[in-house]
Amino acid sequence: MDLVKSLFALAAGIGMFAATASAKDLQVGFVYVSPIGDAGWSYAHDVGRQEIDKMDGVKTSYVESVAEGPDSERVILNMARRGYDLIFATSFGYMDPMLKVARQFPDTTFMHCSGFKSADNMGNYFGRMYQARYLSGIVAGSMTKSNTIGYVAAFPIPEVIRGINAFALGVQSVNPDATVRVVWSKTWYDPATEKEAAKSLLDFGADVIAQHQDSPGPQEAAQESGAYSIGYNTDMSAFAPKAHLTAPVWNWGPYYKGVVKAVQDGTWKSESVWPGMEEGLVDLAPFGPMVPQDLQDKVNAVKDEIVAGSKTIFTGPIKDQQGNVKIAEGVTATDEELLGMTWFVEGVIGTTK
Known part of the structure; x- marks a missing residue:
């Protein structure tokens, strides 16, 4: 009887280990047009990235100083190929390159800042x-x-x-x-x-x-x-x-946390959003x-x-x-x-x- 209990306990332990091992952090990538040391646009986005990096089950990374155009497509494509679940592209000139990559990776969520194009798996966002x-x-x-x-x-x-x-x-x-x-x-x-x-x-x-x-x-x-x-x-x-x-200043943290939470719980949908001062995204x-x-x-x-x-x-x-x-x-x-x-x-x- 003790042997049977031991086997059940061992099986349960193995099951718990397997569940833990199979759990995967949400991989979130950011693409910046300037260095985060600019103290400006990219720095503001990176402050928001750091906030979501503290969330449970989330792991983030970024690539800075990425030129708009073909170079941005290469960076976004590389993130998608590496299995990132959610990718934020934070400059207007990243719009068409991101849309092109999004069509190749329908299971990845893409978010473009300041643009106007979208797809089923790509939304766009900005602030007023x-x-x-x-x-x-x-x-x-x-x-x-x-x-x-x-x-x-x-x-x-x-x-x-x-x-x-x-x-x-x-x-x-x-x-x-x-x-x-x-x-x-x-x-x-x-x-x-x-x-x-x-x-x-x-x-x-x-x-x-x-x-x-x-x-x-x-x-x-x-x-x-x-x-x-x-x-x-x-x-x-x-x-x-x-x-x-x-x-005029940005406060991206709360918005980014909301997007990540929506992806985590499966409620994310492609849309164009444009919040303003009433939601605290922009301020003085x-x-x-x-x-x-x-x-x-x-x-x-x-x-x-x-x-x-x-x-x-x-x-x-x-x-x-x-x-x-x-x-x-x-x-x-x-x-x-x-x-x-x-x-x-x-x-x-x-x-x-």
């Missing part, structure tokens, strides 16, 4: 950063003395154009005499190029510099010239403490000490309206650079119109090319 851009525009428009605000921009794609427009609308809401002058760097991460672009705007008389890139280069240029700066992606105030007014960095308290209070009051849904950014009348009404009075632009925005609002100086 234009909300925080608008708030930062209120700060810039209130702090400028020259009424010339510089904007160092990455690439002329709808995401960047939409952000510039929202920023300009924020500026104009408090200072209709101010203009926003745009220079394209055609880079996501090139500190030297982005710093030089900012200098060209400062030479033109800008006394506030905003940006849509990953490096603190534009903010460093502003500080060196005694001007102010609006950062992006994360709180980069340490790089330019005398210039940094605030920054702390204000610099040079920002007056009454201005801080004003910005926070508008933020509360955005979170409550009583304030929308792209509600007309809104005109383009040529004075044509693009969004009629009382009309709010649809998400489709915002995602395809290719024109500048009145008060922006520069081209969309």
